[in-house]
Amino acid sequence: MDTNTQFPSQFEAGRAAFERGEYRLSVQLFEKALQEISPNSRQGGEIQTWIVTAYQGMDKVEEATSLCRQLTTHPIYDIRNRAKQILYILEAPRLQRPPEWMSKIPDLEKLPDSEPKFQKGQNLYKPPKNEEIGPINTKDNRFIWVALGLVLVLLGGLVWLS
Template sequence: MTLESSPSPQSKTPSVPDLSEKLQRKLDQLDSSEKKAQAREQLVTGQAAFERGRYKKAIAHFQTALQLSNPIGMRGGEIQLWLVNAYIAAGEDQAGLALCRKLIRHPDLDTQRQSKRLLYILEAPELELKPEWTTKIPDLSNLDEDNGKQYAQKAKKPRRRKPKPEPEPLDLSQVNTEDNQFVWIALIGILLTLIGLIWLS
């Protein structure tokens, strides 16, 4: 009885290099307008995956978009910047830093500028937090329900407001009722102002 070797389940699935070769052959068959449209679609899909926290999926979409576009063009630079962010978010810091360093010499000036800023942030030393800068929040999950009742607030009684004292009535005999000529001075001032306005107009 001879045993024939049956194909293993691993041999049925193509390996990663086989997939990339198939993808490359399909990409070569597309014309440039189709490539641009698919690159744009892959970029948008990658951005959506990135914003949802699916960084590995975003990396795959960004890599496909990069293969479909010109890597030294403006769109290629934008895709590579997104790819750097996805690498860093996925925990692949070394790949992200290497690509970001490579983008510093990119032909597109905007890509160069953004990659320099991003690299400056990524390579910045981690700040040291001093204990006096932080507030320690106590763990309240260990409190019993009985202890919570112990610290309950008592109902406050409304305060009675004291009525305001009435002002004392004025004694009119003490009020100075002498004419201090203020009314006449004010009337003369108004009259002079009116004459001046008429004269100037």
């Protein structure tokens, strides 16, 4: 098996699975990629930090903490430093949050099923029935003549002042 071609594909597939929230699959893919290279290399340390993060996503804090402790002795300084930072977070005490800080999400399972108002491909709009509209006022109130006269007076005043 060619490790140069197998490693990147397993690693990228693991990252893609991690980003989709498929943590169990990502751990499997990362472990396959780790078998192809040395765990003490920079890439091996990167993969193992990804595995720690995936363990956190799976709520396997003990496994994540154990692997993170192993990474604090990694030969690469950056990996050791990152492992110490992650271990600090993993071992931090859990704080109790007051209930007023939390948003309650209603349980939608208890709601009764309802009929959809709109369905694709169907026009369910029903125009209102012809209702009797009251009488329309057709009497001329000479508004247009008053407005036109006012505009002419204003224009005449402007011409006279200039």
